[in-house]
Amino acid sequence: MIGIFDMFSASVAARHYDGMFVSGFGFAASHYGLPDIGFIAWPDIVAFVQRLRLAFPQQHLLVDIDDGYVDPETACHVVQQLENGGASGVILEDQQRPRRCGHVDGKQVLALDQYLEKLDMVLKARRDLVVVARTDATEEEEILRRAKALAATDADVILVDGVRSIDWIHKVRRVIGDKPLLFNQIAGGKSPRLSLTELQELGIDVAIYSTPCLFAAQTAIDGALSELRAADGRLPEHTPASVGVAECLSLLERNISRHHGRVPAGA
Numbered sequence: 001m002i003g004i005f006d007m008f009s010a011s012v013a014a015r016h017y018d019g020m021f022v023s024g025f026g027f028a029a030s031h032y033g034l035p036d037i038g039f040i041a042w043p044d045i046v047a048f049v050q051r052l053r054l055a056f057p058q059q060h061l062l063v064d065i066d067d068g069y070v071d072p073e074t075a076c077h078v079v080q081q082l083e084n085g086g087a088s089g090v091i092l093e094d095q096q097r098p099r100r101c102g103h104v105d106g107k108q109v110l111a112l113d114q115y116l117e118k119l120d121m122v123l124k125a126r127r128d129l130v131v132v133a134r135t136d137a138t139e140e141e142e143i144l145r146r147a148k149a150l151a152a153t154d155a156d157v158i159l160v161d162g163v164r165s166i167d168w169i170h171k172v173r174r175v176i177g178d179k180p181l182l183f184n185q186i187a188g189g190k191s192p193r194l195s196l197t198e199l200q201e202l203g204i205d206v207a208i209y210s211t212p213c214l215f216a217a218q219t220a221i222d223g224a225l226s227e228l229r230a231a232d233g234r235l236p237e238h239t240p241a242s243v244g245v246a247e248c249l250s251l252l253e254r255n256i257s258r259h260h261g262r263v264p265a266g267a
Helices: 007-013 024-032 042-055 072-085 112-125 140-151 166-176 196-201 212-230 245-259
Strands: 002-004 019-022 060-064 089-093 130-135 157-160 181-185 206-209
Touching: 002 007, 002 024, 002 206, 002 212, 007 042, 007 212, 007 245, 019 024, 019 042, 024 042, 024 212, 042 060, 042 072, 072 089, 072 112, 089 112, 112 130, 112 140, 130 140, 140 157, 140 166, 157 166, 166 181
Parallel strands: 002 019, 019 060, 060 089, 089 130, 130 157, 157 181, 181 206
Antiparallel strands: none
């Protein structure tokens, strides 16, 4: 599943993949211009998912809800709102505030019993929504203890975020038994770079790529503006391989047609 950060990145991603991940890292950057350290307000993420579902009725939408926005009651309300709005699944982490991106240092986790209580309430609040239980533990013994405990719940999928090596993927896979395992890859993050074939061989059931769209946008925008400045403001020549007005409109018009059933899924 490909991480998207706004409607435009989702429009491009829909041409290539049938699953989208609403990344907290990407949404915080796009919607607020801030790092992923707990600034996201749940009404904003719910509204974004509702817009996504209208434009992409056939896509799978997995949503990062951080810690459920602190308390269990809010987490349950958000999960119900997202399910009503068309989300396919959510990821609920065990971090405590102040939270951090799963691939940076300084993470702190709730006491396990506190997280399990919140997770249990969320599981009871959902109807058919997929719930991914995520741990951000960093100590090796605690990672395995929590992974095993999460696997014993009714959560549908387990995620150990920021897992550092193939050896540790094997260890987590063994301790959670047959429970589906999700792996999160992020450029410059703590986890190894692995192909889908390699992940499958390791027993990974779901792979998410949190930030390829966001980082590509940063690279492309910075490059385009540097070139524009170097060219004294003269736009580059439009070629068949580049994007201009017609190409951009064609992409966006698909969102209208797709909503009305005139574009095949994945187009």
